[in-house]
Amino acid sequence: MSEYNFAYLDEQTKRMIRRAILKGLAIPGYQVPFASREMPMPYGWGTGGVQVSAAALTPDDTLKVIDQGADDTTNAVSIRKFFERTAGVATTEETERASIIQTRHRIPEAALREDQILVYQVPIPEPLRFLEPRETETRKMHSLEEYGLMHVKLYEDISQHGQIATSYAYPVKVEGRYVMDPSPIPKFDNPKLEMAAIQLFGAGREQRIYAVPPYTKVVSLDFEDYPFEATKADHACDLCAAADSYLDEVIMDDAGGRMFVCSDTDYCRSRRAAGHVGRLGSEAPLSTGPEAA
Amino acid sequence: MHPLLQVNNIRKMYGHRIGCTDVSFDLFPGEVMGIVGESGSGKSTLLNCLAGHLETDGGEVIFDTRDRGPVDTLTMSEPERRMLGRTDWAFVHQHARDGLRMSVSAGGNIGERLMAVGGRHYGNIRASAIDWLDRVEIEENRVDDRPSAFSGGMQQRLQIARNLVTGPRLVFMDEPTGGLDVSVQARLLDLLRGLVREMGLSAIIVTHDLAVVRLLADRLMVMKSGHVVETGLTDQVLDDPQHAYTQLLVSSVLQV
Numbered sequence: 001m002s003e004y005n006f007a008y009l010d011e012q013t014k015r016m017i018r019r020a021i022l023k024g025l026a027i028p029g030y031q032v033p034f035a036s037r038e039m040p041m042p043y044g045w046g047t048g049g050v051q052v053s054a055a056a057l058t059p060d061d062t063l064k065v066i067d068q069g070a071d072d073t074t075n076a077v078s079i080r081k082f083f084e085r086t087a088g089v090a091t092t093e094e095t096e097r098a099s100i101i102q103t104r105h106r107i108p109e110a111a112l113r114e115d116q117i118l119v120y121q122v123p124i125p126e127p128l129r130f131l132e133p134r135e136t137e138t139r140k141m142h143s144l145e146e147y148g149l150m151h152v153k154l155y156e157d158i159s160q161h162g163q164i165a166t167s168y169a170y171p172v173k174v175e176g177r178y179v180m181d182p183s184p185i186p187k188f189d190n191p192k193l194e195m196a197a198i199q200l201f202g203a204g205r206e207q208r209i210y211a212v213p214p215y216t217k218v219v220s221l222d223f224e225d226y227p228f229e230a231t232k233a234d235h236a237c238d239l240c241a242a243a244d245s246y247l248d249e250v251i252m253d254d255a256g257g258r259m260f261v262c263s264d265t266d267y268c269r270s271r272r273a274a275g276h277v278g279r280l281g282s283e284a285p286l287s288t289g290p291e292a293a
Numbered sequence: 294m295h296p297l298l299q300v301n302n303i304r305k306m307y308g309h310r311i312g313c314t315d316v317s318f319d320l321f322p323g324e325v326m327g328i329v330g331e332s333g334s335g336k337s338t339l340l341n342c343l344a345g346h347l348e349t350d351g352g353e354v355i356f357d358t359r360d361r362g363p364v365d366t367l368t369m370s371e372p373e374r375r376m377l378g379r380t381d382w383a384f385v386h387q388h389a390r391d392g393l394r395m396s397v398s399a400g401g402n403i404g405e406r407l408m409a410v411g412g413r414h415y416g417n418i419r420a421s422a423i424d425w426l427d428r429v430e431i432e433e434n435r436v437d438d439r440p441s442a443f444s445g446g447m448q449q450r451l452q453i454a455r456n457l458v459t460g461p462r463l464v465f466m467d468e469p470t471g472g473l474d475v476s477v478q479a480r481l482l483d484l485l486r487g488l489v490r491e492m493g494l495s496a497i498i499v500t501h502d503l504a505v506v507r508l509l510a511d512r513l514m515v516m517k518s519g520h521v522v523e524t525g526l527t528d529q530v531l532d533d534p535q536h537a538y539t540q541l542l543v544s545s546v547l548q549v
């Protein structure tokens with residue numbers, strides 16, 4: 001433990017990252033460049049999120065780490081261990097008890113509070129990248145609010161699939177100004193982007209930080225005749241009977257048996273603990289999540 | 294009648310070399326100006342200066358804007374100039390792939406300008422795209438194909454559709470028929486002539502093909518070594534060239 005500064009990064013680096021975070025909060029949805037550091041894990045593992053978490057953590061914090069909604073995937077476990085070791089902070093799997101939640105691909109089902117921070121791991125921060133690979137040009141488009149291209153992408157979706165098929169990383173407009181990639185969360189989560197907690201986004205390889213302050217207006221882009229829909233599988237959770245949570249489809253056996261379970265493992269567990277029972281559920285909590293199959 | 298565009302003393306240097314210099318002319322609404330001259334005479338340089346794609350070393354390009362009347366586009370703010378580039382101005386490149394998004398369907402290419410100015414109704418955007426495909430003689434059932442699946446002539450027609458869909462008041466074209474087979478050129482020229490007449494377009498067309506200006510341009514500007522050496526009504530210049538260089542240009546074409 002003593003080999004590291006608190007939360008691994010040196011104080012100067014954390015200050016630099018905090019300045020980027022504050023700038024991001026001051027200009028909601030704007031991508032702030034920062035000097036990303038080498039972290040002792042590969043880029044695909046969320047080094048951007050880890051650096052933001054490291055800069056935001058204090059010794060009194062309680063950290064939760066989720067990956068696709070689950071606390072027990074390899075990625076989530078290793079990031080949680082990393083901070084247990086380098087910062088000695090308390091960790092939890094309960095959304096309710098966490099003060100900082102680092103996430104990949106999901107927003108927790110339980111509404112977050114003003115005293116919580118949600119940190120996203122972001123692979124590709126630039127929503128315009130798909131159609132305009134030139135960084136100089138996308139920067140100009142953001143600064144001049146030239147966002148017609150985002151709708152070209154949605155147009156292409158509808159013309160090819162008969163509907164807006166984009167189901168992850170669904171683009172949003174923040175506070176009526178910047179178009180932002182909410183990271184690869186399912187579009188089901190988009191309405192939750194308007195929340196009480198602070199949301200911070202870190203992209204390590206791309207060296208960008210952006211943020212959505214509490215209660216910021218976040219609108220999913222769409223067409224008048226193809227309005228945005230926060231879709232999910234049309235089932236209830238087979239373990240806890242929740243009809244309002246995002247579900248993972250889990251293959252159970254070779255015969256093609258499958259079940260739908262909450263992707264948010266803590267949400268599912270707490271519902272079962274409160275006595276909710278789904279189609280295949282028992283009151284004793286099972287091991288859940290896609291990894292369980 | 295007010296000129297739509299007033300060009301005053303445009304000058305562009307590439308180091309010590311002259312790109313173009315001392316170029317002045319007025320363009321009136323509904324008028325088509327042709328710019329001809331041999332390779333390297335400064336035609337593209339001038340066109341790109343006028344369209345705001347190249348920084349000039351002097352001069353004015355005053356456009357009669359809808360909301361503010363005549364404004365020098367060279368000194369207007371960048372957002373305003375880019376907005377003009379998506380609405381009242383259009384630019385047709387010689388190579389269609391420079392003016393198209395090759396990874397986007399034909400419909401998306403045509404719809405882009407509509408969406409850029411706030412079009413948010415998919416059905417209407419698609420209907421406009423199909424209408425414009427029809428107007429440039431591309432089958433409606435190609436609307437979801439990418440331009441890479443189109444022939445050179447079709448790509449060029451798609452580029453034209455993509456540019457004209459917002460009803461621009463001024464179109465810049467750099468060798469719009471260059472690089473196409475002769476038979477394809479003829480069809481494209483016919484189409485362009487029809488659209489120019491029908492829409493009452495004002496246009497500036499750069500070409501070294503005198504047949505193109507004969508068919509499309511009301512007036513002609515002849516360039517040599519970055520200078521304008523002769524201007525006048527197209528037929529007048531072609532049938533009775535005054536400047537020795539124009540005489541050479543016209544006779545060399547007649548001999549082909």
Ligand SMILES: Nc1ncnc2c1ncn2[C@@H]1O[C@H](COP(=O)(O)OP(=O)(O)OP(=O)(O)O)[C@@H](O)[C@H]1O
Nearest residue numbers: 307311312330331332333334335336337338339501
């Ligand atoms: N980027 C550049 N840097 C330096 N010189 C240039 C550049 N672009 C053009 N020039 C020079 O400026 C002059 C005018 O070039 P321009 O491309 O405008 O001619 P053009 O009339 O369009 O020729 P073409 O018919 O071959 O397209 C030429 O001498 C050319 O070499």
Ligand SMILES: [Mg+2]
Nearest residue numbers: 336337338467
């Ligand atoms: Mg040229």
Ligand SMILES: [Zn+2]
Nearest residue numbers: 237240262268
């Ligand atoms: Zn559940």
